[in-house]
Amino acid sequence: MSNALEIKHLNKSFGGVKVTQDLSLTVKPGERRLIIGPNGAGKTTLFNQISGELASDSGTIAVFGRDLTKSPAHLRAHVGVSRTYQIITLFPKNTLAHNVALAMLGTSKRKWEALKKLQLNDPIYLRALELLDQVGLKHRADMLISEISYGEQRRVEIALAMSQNPSLLLLDEPLAGLSIDERMIVRDLISAIPKTTTIIMIEHDMDVALSFAETISVLHYGSLIVEGDRDFVVNHPRTREVYLGH
Numbered sequence: 001m002s003n004a005l006e007i008k009h010l011n012k013s014f015g016g017v018k019v020t021q022d023l024s025l026t027v028k029p030g031e032r033r034l035i036i037g038p039n040g041a042g043k044t045t046l047f048n049q050i051s052g053e054l055a056s057d058s059g060t061i062a063v064f065g066r067d068l069t070k071s072p073a074h075l076r077a078h079v080g081v082s083r084t085y086q087i088i089t090l091f092p093k094n095t096l097a098h099n100v101a102l103a104m105l106g107t108s109k110r111k112w113e114a115l116k117k118l119q120l121n122d123p124i125y126l127r128a129l130e131l132l133d134q135v136g137l138k139h140r141a142d143m144l145i146s147e148i149s150y151g152e153q154r155r156v157e158i159a160l161a162m163s164q165n166p167s168l169l170l171l172d173e174p175l176a177g178l179s180i181d182e183r184m185i186v187r188d189l190i191s192a193i194p195k196t197t198t199i200i201m202i203e204h205d206m207d208v209a210l211s212f213a214e215t216i217s218v219l220h221y222g223s224l225i226v227e228g229d230r231d232f233v234v235n236h237p238r239t240r241e242v243y244l245g246h
Contacts, residue, residue: 002065004029004168004198005050010059012045012222019045021222023059027215030195034213035202038242042222043202044086047170050200051083052076063168080167084157084174086202092146096137096156099145100128103160131159135189151182158189162197169193171201175208183208210234218242 005027012020019042027033035043048054050061052073060069068076090099101124132138135155140148145156154174161169174190175183187208193199203209210216216233218226226236233239 001029003027003062004031004064005200006060006062007050008060010046010049010061011057012042012049012054013057019222020049020056023219023222023224025217025224027198027200029064029198031198032212032214033198033200034209034216035200035219036204036206036209036216037219040221041219043219044172045222046219047083047172047200047202050170051081077164080165081170082161082164082166082168083170084161084172086172086176088150088153088157090145090153090156090160093144095142095144096132096148096159097125097128097141099156100131100159100163101125103163104128128159128163131163132156134162134192135159136185151178151185154178154182154186155189158186162193166197169197169199171199171203173202173204175203175205187212 003026005025007023007025010020010023011018023046035046037043045054049056052068052071052075056069060067062068063076063079063081066079068079091102104124104127129138129141132141135158137152137155137159140152145153158174171190174186178186183205190199190201190212201209201212210230213230216228216230217224218233218239220242225242226233226238
């Protein structure tokens with residue numbers, strides 16, 4: 001079976017600043033991969049390159065054996081790449097159900113119906129309710145995004161990401177800004193995602209993130225400097241140097 005993600009010698013610069021540098025990364029199907037690194041390490045830029053929102057200067061990106069290096073973002077969504085964002089990107093004046101339905105329409109043959117009002121018996125609306133139920137928010141389906149808490153909005157984002165039945169899910173700091181209780185809820189939601197979906201997560205909450213990860217990759221100035229299981233990475237001198245300065 002092909003790797004879920006295979007990146008070879010990826011590079012991206014903005015002017016004279018190198019953001020990803022000769023970065024190679026392999027993730028196996030069903031794996032739970034954590035990417036860590038200090039601010040400015042290039043983590044979100046890497047996600048933008050994988051999802052197709054940012055073109056790479058050089059290198060290759062393959063998802064389940066399919067070369068997507070030159071493919072636009074919308075095509076990558078159609079072949080199973082889905083993601084969440086560091087900054088919430090929901091439509092605040094729309095309902096929870098409508099936000100999820102719009103995400104499904106994006107990869108559906110019905111995508112040109114995005115401006116039509118959904119009927120309560122529409123299969124897409126019913127599926128949106130199912131997804132909201134999975135994140136514990138079905139009872140708020142008809143509320144506006146602006147009327148729910150920040151933590152609940154994070155859960156809606158996960159419902160959106162899962163609405164496209166992804167084979168590769170990129171989670172960019174899904175626990176950021178959440179209370180302790182909210183972090184536990186979102187952690188449990190992520191843990192419940194079946195292994196048919198490979199997950200790569202960027203996260204700064206080490207207590208939660210390290211318990212999630214099977215393999216950890218450490219980035220520093222756009223380069224992969226350490227990779228391995230939890231104990232290996234946490235105890236590696238390069239990890240301590242990057243995070244603690246010694």
